[in-house]
Amino acid sequence: MYKIIKKEELGLDTYLIEVEAPKIAQAALPGQFVIVKADEKSERIPLTISDTDLFDGTITLVVKTIGYSTRKMLSFRVGESFRDIVGPLGRPSAFIHRPIGELRRARYCFIAGGVGIAPIYPLVKWMYAHGLNCDVIVGARTKSLLFYLEKLRPVSDNLYIATDDGSMGEKGNVNTVLERLVKEEGKRYDEITAIGPMIMMKFVSMKAAELNIPCIVSLNALMVDGTGMCGACRVTVGGQTRFTCVDGPEFNASQIDFDECMRRQAMYDHIEHHKQKEGCECMDAAIQAQVPTSGRVPVREQKSGNATLMRSALDIMQKRP
Amino acid sequence: MTEAKRCLNCKKPQCVTGCPVQINIPAFIQQVAEGNFAEAARIIGEDSALPAVCGRVCPQETQCEGKCVLGKKGEPIAIGKLERFIGDWSRENNWCATKKSAENGYRVAVIGSGPSGLTCAKELRMKGYNVTVFEALHEFGGVLVYGIPSFRLPKETVVKHEVENVKKLGVRFESDIIIGRTVSVDELLDKWGFHAVYLGTGAGFPNFMNIEGENLCGVVSANEFLTRNNLLFAYKPEHETPNFVGRKVAVVGGGNVAMDAARTAVRLGAEVHIVYRRSEEELPARAEEVHHAKEEGVQFNLLCNPVKILGNEQGWVNGIQCVRMELGEPDASGRRRPVAIPGSEFTLEVDMVIMSIGTSPNPLIAATTDGLDINRHGCVNADEDGRTSRRGIFAGGDIVTGAATVILAMGAGKKAAKAIDEFLMKK
Numbered sequence: 001m002y003k004i005i006k007k008e009e010l011g012l013d014t015y016l017i018e019v020e021a022p023k024i025a026q027a028a029l030p031g032q033f034v035i036v037k038a039d040e041k042s043e044r045i046p047l048t049i050s051d052t053d054l055f056d057g058t059i060t061l062v063v064k065t066i067g068y069s070t071r072k073m074l075s076f077r078v079g080e081s082f083r084d085i086v087g088p089l090g091r092p093s094a095f096i097h098r099p100i101g102e103l104r105r106a107r108y109c110f111i112a113g114g115v116g117i118a119p120i121y122p123l124v125k126w127m128y129a130h131g132l133n134c135d136v137i138v139g140a141r142t143k144s145l146l147f148y149l150e151k152l153r154p155v156s157d158n159l160y161i162a163t164d165d166g167s168m169g170e171k172g173n174v175n176t177v178l179e180r181l182v183k184e185e186g187k188r189y190d191e192i193t194a195i196g197p198m199i200m201m202k203f204v205s206m207k208a209a210e211l212n213i214p215c216i217v218s219l220n221a222l223m224v225d226g227t228g229m230c231g232a233c234r235v236t237v238g239g240q241t242r243f244t245c246v247d248g249p250e251f252n253a254s255q256i257d258f259d260e261c262m263r264r265q266a267m268y269d270h271i272e273h274h275k276q277k278e279g280c281e282c283m284d285a286a287i288q289a290q291v292p293t294s295g296r297v298p299v300r301e302q303k304s305g306n307a308t309l310m311r312s313a314l315d316i317m318q319k320r321p
Numbered sequence: 322m323t324e325a326k327r328c329l330n331c332k333k334p335q336c337v338t339g340c341p342v343q344i345n346i347p348a349f350i351q352q353v354a355e356g357n358f359a360e361a362a363r364i365i366g367e368d369s370a371l372p373a374v375c376g377r378v379c380p381q382e383t384q385c386e387g388k389c390v391l392g393k394k395g396e397p398i399a400i401g402k403l404e405r406f407i408g409d410w411s412r413e414n415n416w417c418a419t420k421k422s423a424e425n426g427y428r429v430a431v432i433g434s435g436p437s438g439l440t441c442a443k444e445l446r447m448k449g450y451n452v453t454v455f456e457a458l459h460e461f462g463g464v465l466v467y468g469i470p471s472f473r474l475p476k477e478t479v480v481k482h483e484v485e486n487v488k489k490l491g492v493r494f495e496s497d498i499i500i501g502r503t504v505s506v507d508e509l510l511d512k513w514g515f516h517a518v519y520l521g522t523g524a525g526f527p528n529f530m531n532i533e534g535e536n537l538c539g540v541v542s543a544n545e546f547l548t549r550n551n552l553l554f555a556y557k558p559e560h561e562t563p564n565f566v567g568r569k570v571a572v573v574g575g576g577n578v579a580m581d582a583a584r585t586a587v588r589l590g591a592e593v594h595i596v597y598r599r600s601e602e603e604l605p606a607r608a609e610e611v612h613h614a615k616e617e618g619v620q621f622n623l624l625c626n627p628v629k630i631l632g633n634e635q636g637w638v639n640g641i642q643c644v645r646m647e648l649g650e651p652d653a654s655g656r657r658r659p660v661a662i663p664g665s666e667f668t669l670e671v672d673m674v675i676m677s678i679g680t681s682p683n684p685l686i687a688a689t690t691d692g693l694d695i696n697r698h699g700c701v702n703a704d705e706d707g708r709t710s711r712r713g714i715f716a717g718g719d720i721v722t723g724a725a726t727v728i729l730a731m732g733a734g735k736k737a738a739k740a741i742d743e744f745l746m747k748k
Contacts (some may be wrong), residue, residue, distance in 0.1 A: 023503050032502075037459055043562045044553070046458075069561055082457040086497040100413040224553070224562070227499055228683050229456050229467070230545035234536050241529060241536060246685065260536055263636035267538040268563040 001081035005058060010147035013065045014115060016050075022057030024049070024087045029095060029248055030122040034059065034087030035226040038076065042083070043069045046223045046245075047193075048119035049088060059085075060295075062118030067256065068114050089226045092248045093123055093193070094216070100130065106190040108134040109181075109213075110156075111174050112205055113196025114141070117148045119218060120195050121155075123201035128155035135187070135228070139200075140283055174200070175207045182211050189213050194253070198262045204308035205253035215253040219244045236260055325354035328398050331390055336400060339388035341732030342440070346400055353403055360412040365404060370443040370487060372434060373412060373479045374465060376405025379728045380607045394718045399407035412482045421491050425449035427745050429516040432500045432686070435463020437718030437730035437737075439487050444738030445519075450745075453515075453667055454492060457499040460552060463523055464474035465727070468544070468551040470581050472588070476551070483559045491602045501689035510713060511613055515743050516748075517713045518703060521734060524680045524719035531575070534630030535676070539567060543574070543582040543677035550585055564589075567673025571596050571641045574677035575603070576724075580610040583619045593619045594669060598626040598646050598659045618725075621710045624648070624659065630674055663722060682720045690714070698723055707737030708744075715741055731747065 006018035024034060033048045037272035051060035065071045074321040076082065094134035095103060108127065112120035117138050127134045140146045142163045153159050154161040160177045161169025170177055174194075181187040192215045202216040208215035221233035221244040242248065336346040345364050352361035365372045374698045381387070381401035389397030410416070427450050431442045434456040442452045460466045462480045474480065488494060500506060500522070511513045516707040527542035529535050549555040555564035566589040572579050575597035595614070597604060600623050604611055617623070624646040631640040646664035648657035687695045692701040694710035700723055707715040717733030719725055 013538065023498070027503055041554075041560045072561070084497050086457060086459070086499055086503070088502055089499065184435075224545055225458065225467075226524075228685065229527070230526045230548050231542040232545050234529075236536055241531065260636065263538055264536065268565060269563055271563040273739055 002085045003081045003084065004076055004078050005056070005080050007076075010062065012144045014051070014145070014147060015063050016060060016147075017063060017073075017076075018053075018058050018060045019082065019085065020057055020173045021085050021087075024038065024085065025052040025054055025057050026057050028052050028059065028088040029092035029120075030126045031093035032088035032090050033119075033226075033249060033304070034061070034085050034089060034175055035223070036061070036082055037084040038069070038073045039083050042072065043067055044084075044224060044226065045073070046089070046220070047225055048122075048249075049217070050118040050121055052122075064115040064117060086226070090245060091247070093126075093250055095191070095193075096126060100132075103127075103130070103132050106309070107188055108190045109137065109178070109187075109189040109194060110134060111137045111139075111194040111196075112176065113139050113174060113194075113200035113204075114201070116194075116196030116218075117146070117152070120193070121148055121151060123193060124152060125155050133157045135181070135189075137162065137174045137177045137181075139163065139172075139177070139196075141165065162172075173203075174202055178204070178207055180209070182213075191216065198258060198265060201253065202258035202262075205256070205258070209254055216250050217253045217256065218249045219251060219261060220249070220265075221245075221255070221261065222268065234264070324399055325350045325403060327391065327426055328354065329390060332467040334349045335388035335390060336385040336398075338713040339386075341384070341728045342368045342735050344385075344404075349407065350398065350400070350403060351694045352431075352601045353407065354473065358407060358410045358414075359416055361407045362416055363405070365407055368735070369731065371406025371483045372404050374436070374483055375476060375728055375731070376403075376408050377474050377479070378469060378726075380726060384728070389614045408479075408483075412478070413497075421489075422447055422449045424451050424491075426618075427451065427516045429517045429741060429745075430455060430513070430520065431519045431521060432506075433457075433463055433521040433523055434461040434484070434494065434581045434722075435521060435523050435718065436465060436727040437516060437523070437734035438463065438519070439484065439575060439729040440734030441519045441521060441738045441741075443487045444735055445741060446487070446492045448738070448742050450742075452492045454487075454494045455500055456494065456496045459551065460498050461494055461496065463521075464525075466583070467548045468578065470547065470551055470585050472584070473581065497683070501533045501685040506686060506690040506693075506714060514744055517715065519734070519737055519741060520686060520709075520714065520716035520720055521718045521730070522683060522686060522720050523730070524682045524700075524724040525682045526683045526699075527676065528679045528681060529676055530627065530678060532627060532629050534632055534638070537630055537638045538636050539565070539632075539672060540630055540676065541565075543572070543578045543675050544680065546582050546675050547578070550589075556589060565673070566591050566665075567638075567671060568592065569671045570594070570673040570675060571627075571669055571671040572675045572677055573597075573600065573641075574679070575599070576605040576677065576679070577607060577610055578680075578724075579675075579677035580614045580619075582677050583614055584617055586673075586675065587617050587619060591673070595619055595621045596625050596627055596641065596643060596669070596672065597621070597623050597624075597664065599656065600624055600648060603656050605655050622669065622724070626659065626661065629672075631668065638672055638674055640670045641674055642668050680719075680724045682723070686720075698708060705736065706740035708731060708740055713744070715744075 003020045008016045136162045139162040195218045224230040228246040236257040349361040349364040383436045386397040431454045525543040553562035554560040555562040570591040625643040646659035649660040652658040702718040703716040707717040715737045717737040718730030
């Protein structure tokens with residue numbers, strides 16, 4: 001059991017959870033993640049290790065409510081425990097293995113979108129701890145989705161902020177900032193690491209290619225075991241199939257098939273929804289919206305069995321325009 | 322008991338030679354015949370940690386029962402069923418087969434809680450070692466819990482009980498620890514105070530065919546499908562892991578795992594088609610499993626090989642293109658090599674494809690342990706008794722042999738326990 005010792009609201013629907021896991025704290029390196037299983041019946045959920053504290057033997061996770069399982073995780077209070085946490089998983093960020101001289105000569109830029117701020121932080125902190133310079137760009141839709149700024153500021157050389165609605169920092173997205181820095185301010189970066197929603201990583205990767213800067217991204221693929229056993233996290237990199245959990249999570253962005261990643265990430269969206277609560281109004285609405293009016297209108301009985309539920313989910317997915 | 326009485330109690334019992342853990346089969350059957358079930362359980366317990374499991378999943382037809390003298394003229398003794406009965410009897414009667422032994426001061430780490438790890442741990446504990454089993458997943462049992470479905474091997478009762486029995490002997494079990502990440506094998510020896518390590522991590526890394534369309538939505542490995550349903554109970558509404566089952570499912574492969582995946586999909590309401598490139602004779606699955614699968618309505622597309630997987634505009638599977646095969650000359654494995662018949666391509670319309678074409682050892686331990694020799698298949702090189710290229714590190718089961726059976730892994734665990742004992746006692 002892994003006891004929660006701190007829980008703090010960071011922003012809209014986003015919480016920090018600090019949990020006792022001394023063995024993981026001891027072994028964790030930047031870029032690695034854990035799998036959390038909140039209780040007996042929960043899913044196994046991959047989450048990046050956002051910070052470690054060897055003194056208290058804790059790791060910090062940042063959780064954003066995106067579905068039933070994350071909401072359930074966040075219903076746990078300080079003093080309660082998660083049933084399982086395994087890790088650290090995945091390969092650490094490649095740069096930590098490079099010679100320090102090489103790192104000192106290079107100029108690194110870290111870009112985070114939304115909840116991607118949490119996994120960017122340990123990378124930036126590692127740079128700082130090793131006396132290296134780097135710039136950080138964070139972006140989100142709006143101010144209330146930004147967090148960790150007070151943690152990032154002291155460990156980065158320059159912290160640039162962008163919001164879509166201009167409620168904080170520059171109005172625009174991370175790409176606007178990146179482009180301005182490179183084109184107008186003459187900044188030179190040797191490598192970019194971008195973490196955030198898949199779509200954001202795709203666009204940063206395209207911008208980086210345009211600016212001729214190598215780009216690394218950390219993929220948040222769906223996983224079951226997280227140890228290389230199931231292959232749910234398959235991703236095509238450079239035309240070859242890779243497992244995000246053991247070959248990643250960081251890959252060279254220019255070689256990733258992002259569209260496939262996004263499709264695979266959404267694979268269970270509708271099914272998951274069905275499982276959460278039978279008779280979920282949201283789902284009813286979705287069914288109503290998707291099923292052509294000439295077709296049969298779903299009735300209560302059709303939702304009684306799980307198999308039927310999964311079938312209708314499939315129907316919807318395949319009928320989607 | 323009537324069945325047990327058929328046993329001739331041969332002077333040179335062939336059945337024992339067929340058993341990878343060499344259970345004294347005639348002796349336990351004699352006790353069953355006389356109604357001394359506790360004594361029968363004790364006899365099995367001397368050699369096997371998992372009677373209720375083996376009685377269910379061993380390929381007896383090629384092992385003990387295959388060697389039975391009675392089988393030459395009529396039907397062999399149903400050794401598997403008798404073993405299963407004794408295993409279940411001792412569970413239901415709370416009969417614990419072994420006693421605790423005093424500790425000898427040596428500590429051994431067993432990596433993996435599958436059949437080989439459990440056997441090795443039990444053997445070592447009985448010899449007096451302080452044993453800790455490390456498991457990466459959240460439940461103990463390895464393939465017995467994530468792989469083999471409950472309808473073939475009841476998890477809550479049988480597997481849990483067999484693990485409990487090993488626990489009762491005084492073996493310590495630690496879940497959520499992935500060796501090579503949470504702690505390395507070298508750290509176990511250098512810093513965590515273990516005198517020897519046994520690697521029983523199995524072959525859990527799923528193989529894919531590397532054909533077009535394999536990463537479409539709706540294509541999963543048998544491991545993923547079985548893990549979702551067995552380890553995480555995704556088929557039960559009260560469990561939160563999402564599950565996807567197609568209406569018409571193609572299972573590629575012909576092994577026991579393919580049969581398990583096919584039969585699981587049938588139970589979830591799918592129409593299931595096995596796609597296998599050789600003929601029925603070469604199906605690697607146990608005859609019994611094939612028989613059950615057929616009984617349950619699984620359709621067999623034999624001498625068919627997938628060429629590519631087809632998808633719709635949304636990236637979901639909608640078919641699998643196969644080519645018909647014919648059997649040519651025997652290959653290195655002695656089986657006739659399947660050869661594609663040109664122009665025989667056809668499409669099977671399916672909305673899910675389950676890839677069940679074998680598994681390899683997870684490369685993690687080999688990659689994080691210096692000086693541990695592996696072969697070109699990624700298996701750890703170990704001798705008959707489990708000694709690896711590193712002193713103090715032993716290995717057995719699927720991590721050495723590649724994917725095989727529960728009982729072979731148990732046999733390897735038992736041999737390695739003996740070798741570890743010899744190694745530590747000589748030190």
